[in-house]
Amino acid sequence: MKRRSEKTAFYGVMLGLALILGYVEFLLPLNFGVPGIKLGLSNIVTVFVLYKIGFKQSFTLNVLRIIISSILFGNVFGAVYSLCGGILSVVSMYYLKKTNLFSIVGVSVAGAVINNLGQVVIASVLISTVQILGYLPFLSFSGVIMGALIGVLVTLIINKLPKTFY
Amino acid sequence: MIKKNDVILIAVLLLLSLLSFFVLRKDNTGGKQVVISVNNKQKNIYSLNKDQTVTIKDYGENTVVIKDGYCYVSSADCPDQICKNHKKISEKKENIICLPNRMVVEIK
Numbered sequence: 001m002k003r004r005s006e007k008t009a010f011y012g013v014m015l016g017l018a019l020i021l022g023y024v025e026f027l028l029p030l031n032f033g034v035p036g037i038k039l040g041l042s043n044i045v046t047v048f049v050l051y052k053i054g055f056k057q058s059f060t061l062n063v064l065r066i067i068i069s070s071i072l073f074g075n076v077f078g079a080v081y082s083l084c085g086g087i088l089s090v091v092s093m094y095y096l097k098k099t100n101l102f103s104i105v106g107v108s109v110a111g112a113v114i115n116n117l118g119q120v121v122i123a124s125v126l127i128s129t130v131q132i133l134g135y136l137p138f139l140s141f142s143g144v145i146m147g148a149l150i151g152v153l154v155t156l157i158i159n160k161l162p163k164t165f166y
Numbered sequence: 167m168i169k170k171n172d173v174i175l176i177a178v179l180l181l182l183s184l185l186s187f188f189v190l191r192k193d194n195t196g197g198k199q200v201v202i203s204v205n206n207k208q209k210n211i212y213s214l215n216k217d218q219t220v221t222i223k224d225y226g227e228n229t230v231v232i233k234d235g236y237c238y239v240s241s242a243d244c245p246d247q248i249c250k251n252h253k254k255i256s257e258k259k260e261n262i263i264c265l266p267n268r269m270v271v272e273i274k
Contacts, residue, residue, distance in 0.1 A: 073245075075245045075246055077244075077245075077265065077266035078245075078246065078265065078266065081265065101169075101171045102169060102172050102175065103168055103169045103172050105167060105168050105172050106168075106169065106171060106175050106176070109172070109175060109176055109179065113179055123263075123265060126206075127205065127206055127263065127265065127268050132263065133186075134259065134261065136183070136186050137183045137186045137187035138187075140179060140182065140183040140186070141180065141183045143179075144179050144183070152167065155167050
């Protein structure tokens with residue numbers, strides 16, 4: 001069993017990693033001309049922590065990451081949308097993982113799509129329904145692609161890491 | 167690494183996004199108008215055929231330009247500038263959305 005200080009330090013590193021990945025995304029220009037498509041690189045950490053450590057830690061780190069990065073990168077309004085998507089995403093990934101029906105890739109894909117879905121839902125509640133739905137096809141498509149990529153990455157990472165890593 | 171269920175899931179999701187793309191496509195029935203709404207409440211309607219510039223100042227500030235049958239956002243004070251970088255719109259159902267300033271500009 002790890003000492004508390006070791007755990008705290010480890011979580012801190014994970015949070016820092018997630019924030020750096022968010023910053024890398026922030027530096028990259030709008031990818032495909034469709035607004036709102038993000039790479040979701042920080043979710044590499046989210047999925048990794050979910051599988052390596054547990055739901056509570058993954059959830060907490062994700063929420064913290066969203067709040068802090070929205071303050072750091074100047075989009076505080078955007079935090080509401082990201083939080084909604086992020087929370088829904090981690091919770092559904094946890095339950096999907098529990099069913100044992102899918103691999104990390106499948107869970108990650110579902111998490112990515114639900115993340116975007118959550119953002120679309122709260123945006124349509126706050127602003128306007130019909131027009132926002134127009135983004136759904138693009139967002140769910142990119143969610144599948146990025147979710148799969150992140151799922152593959154996390155699988156590779158977990159396989160390469162020594163068993164004694166955490 | 168990849169299970170059969172993953173493939174099924176991905177196929178279903180891709181199919182759904184393709185379907186929703188066709189369902190939400192644009193239509194063309196003449197006489198286009200630019201409708202600007204803030205916080206889900208319609209503010210004003212402008213004709214797409216008349217060149218004009220409109221400034222919306224409800225939450226933040228956005229400047230919407232209508233010119234040569236196109237509509238775009240020329241300036242905005244939101245942090246992400248997605249509305250400003252959006253390409254010009256001119257067809258029905260096309261829209262430009264500024265999430266931080268809760269503004270929707272749509273062609274109807």
